[in-house]
Amino acid sequence: MARENTQDRVALVTGASSGFGRVTAATLMTRGFRVFGTSRRVVDHPQGIEMLELDVDSDDSVRDCIAELLGRAGRLDVLVNNAGRAMVGACEETSAEEARALFETNVFGVMRTVSAVLPTMRTQRRGTIVNIGSLSGFVGVPFHGVYAASKHALAGYTEALRFEVRPYGIGVCLVEPAAHRTGIQMARPHGPLPHYDSGRETVEAIIRKQIETGSSPQRVADVIAAAATSAAPRFRYRVGGKATFAAWARRLLPVATFETVVRREFRLPGRAET
Template identity: 35%
Template sequence: MSKTVFITGASSGIGKSIALYLHDKGYTVFGTSRNPDKVNVPFQMVALDVTNEESIKNAVLEVVMKAGKIDVLINNAGKGITGPIEDTPTEEMKENFNTNFFGVIDVIKAVLPYMREQKSGMIINTTSIAGYMGLPFRGIYSSSKGALELVTEALSMEVKSFGIKVVNVAPGDFATNIAAGRYHTPVFENSAYKEKYAENLALMDAHVDSGADPILMAKAIHQIIENKNPKIHYKVGGFMEKFSIVLKRVLPDKVYEKLLMNHYKL
C-alpha cells in the first residue's frame, strides 16, 4: 500500500508543489484548502481551516475514513506578516500565531491519536529560515516560525516511543504567491519607520519574486519521507540563506546584528 500523506495548505505555492510531486511519486495525497472546490488538482482535496478546531477534526476524520490511515502529516499552511513591531496591530500578531503556530499544533493534536494507534507516522512542520533569526519588519513572522522550531524539538522527544518521527523543514525564499496573502501593516504617514519600512517592503517582495523553484522543497520533503532515520532540522534554500544561520552561531551578537542592518539598509 502507498503511504497516505495529509498536507495542509496545498492549493498553491510550496504546498501545491509538494502535493503534486508526491502524487506523481505514487503516494496517496490529501491536500487541504479553505475552499477545496475551487482547486483543480489531480490529488484529493479536503476543506480545512487551521484556525478552527472543528474544521480540523472533520478534515482529519474524512482522510482517515477514506484512506484508513495517515502516514505523513505535512503542516505547510502558513501566513506571512510584515510591519514594525510598534505599528503592527496586536490582533494581527495574534492572528498570525493562530495560523502559523497554534493552528499547526491543533492539526498535530488531531492526527496524533491515529498515528499512536498505528505505532508509526511522520510529522513534517514547514517553518522558515527566517525563524532562526529576528528580522526587521518581519519580527512576528520570525517569532511564529521560531516557536514552531522549538515545539518540534519537544514533540519529537515526547512521541518517539510511539514510533512517530517529527521533523522541521525551513525554506528560504521561494518564488510563490505568499506575498499576496501576507498581512502588510500599512506604511503610516506619521510613522517613525515610514521610509525604512517602505524600502524593506519592496526588498522583501523582490526576494520572493527572485526566489528558488518550489520543486526543490518538494524533492527535499520526498527524501525526508523516504529516510528511515531523518534529522530533526532541515534547511532548504540558497547558500547564503543557510550560511546566515551558521554565522549567527559563530559571530558575536552585535557583529551579526550589524550584518543584518547593513543588508536591510537600516
C-alpha cells in the same frame, strides 16, 4: 535512509492550493503516496490530489477534515503542516489582535492538526510530521518581527514534539526555507506608524524581490519529500543559500558582526546620531 515502499501510504498537505503546499502535494504523489491536500475552500488540484476543506484556525474544521480523510483512507502516514500566513510590519505598529491572528494560523493551527492526527499515528506505531518553518524561525528578520516570533515558536514546539512522540515510531522535523518563488502574500498592520515607513518599505521591497527571483519551490518540495520518506528524519532542514549562510553566520559570528550583516542585507541604518 529512505523507506523502500511508499505504495498505499497516505499523506496530508495543508495549504495545498498554492506555493510550497501545491508543489509538495504533487511531488509526494509522484513518490507513490495517496495525497490529500487542503485549502480553506475546496478547489480542484491539477495533479489530481484529493482536496479537502480545512481552516486550521478552527477546532471543528480540523476535526472534520481529519475524520473525512480517515474515513476515506483509513490511515495517515505523513502530515505536512504547510498552511501559514505572512506579515510585514514593525513590532510596535502590529497590534496584539493582529499578532494573535498570525499565531492562530502559524502556531496553533499546526498544534490543532498535529493533535488531531497523533492518535492515529500512535496506533499505527509509525508516521512522519513535517512542519514548514522559515529562515525567520532562527533569525529575527526586521519588520518581520511577529512573523519571526511565530516561526521561532513553531521551532520550539517542533523540537519538543520530536522528543515526545519518538517512542511511538513517529518522526518529526522542521523544514526552514529562505525566500523561494511562491508568490506568498504579506499582510500589513492596519495601523502603520510613519516613523517606520522608510524601513518597512525598504525591507518589504527587498523580501518581495527575493521571492520573485528566488529558486523554484520544487527545491523545497523535494526536501520535504526526502524528509517524509526518511526512516530517520533530521530535526532541521534548511533550504536555500541564504538559510544555510544565516545558520552558520549566527553560529560563528560575534553578535555585533551578525547584526551588521543583517542591517546591510536589509539596508537599514545603525544607531541614530544624537
